[in-house]
Amino acid sequence: MSFPIELTAALTGASVNQLRRWSRAGLVTPEIRPSRPMLYSFRDLVALRSVCYLRSEVSLQKVKTAFSNLSEHDLTEHPAAYRFATDGTTVVVWNEDRFMDLVKNPGQFELVTINDVYRSFTNSSDRVVSDFEHPRENLSVAPDRIGGWPTIRGTRVPFDTIADLVADGDVTADEVPDFYPTVSPSAVADAVSFQEEVEGLAG
Structure with missing residues (x-):
């Protein structure tokens, strides 16, 4: 599956x-096609969701430093393979059973907190688990x-109600606010995305 830049922006917050x-x-850099489109x-x-989350807490320079320091510690997989966290002053990455500081003191390890558990992580089946409190930006x-x-997000409208509403194509994302005024088209995209993930796990 490939995602155009506009949908990527909606799903990541950038x-x-x-x-x-x-x-x-x-x-x-876009993995599928790095040039326009x-x-x-x-x-x-x-x-990108990791970058946006980290950027909300620390400077972009620290995020760039953290990502560039991955290879210094032989963490050479795609950045999506790693779980990142921040305390507002530095960036850490989950490495096996510990967090490693990638900015202030690269190589220093820190303990995991319950907040870290609530953030996105990779489970024992190597499946990326969404952020618990916000499985998508708009959920x-x-x-x-x-x-x-x-x-x-910000409503009591179940995500699957919206995903089911647009599933057959009779109602477009732009028309959803006619039925649910508090649901934006970008929220529709997140609901559909999460529904697809859920249905994928059923098989």
């Missing part, structure tokens, strides 16, 4: 201009809202 700049800088792989989306999980069932 702007189209940021994606282009980060590609030119070599931070995350740029096409991203799903692995790229996972890596949210809260135990006091519909029993923890994933909903469109």
Whole structure:
């Protein structure tokens, strides 16, 4: 599956201009097609989600330093293969059973907290598990809202209600607000994406 730059921006939280700049800088270059029209792989989306999350807590320079330091520690797989976290001052990566600081003191290991567990991680079957509280940017999980069932962020609308609404093509993402005024087209894309992941796990 390939993702055009606009859909990538919707799923990752980066702007189209940021994606282009980060590609030119070599931070995350589209795996499928690096030139216009740029096409991203799903692995790229996972890596970009990590960049966007980290960038919300630390400077872009620290994120770039962290990514460039991966190879210094023989972590040479696609960045999507790794789980990152931050305490607001540095960036760490999950390596086997510990976190390794990639910015302040590369090589230093830190303990895992419950917050780290709630963030995206790779399970024992080597499957990437979505962030628990936000399986997609526009989806949210809260135990006091519909029993923890994933909903469109900021609403009580179940994600699968929206995914089912557009499934047969009779209703487009742009028309969904006619039925659910609080659901944006980008939220529809996230609901469909998550539904596809869920259905994929059923087989």
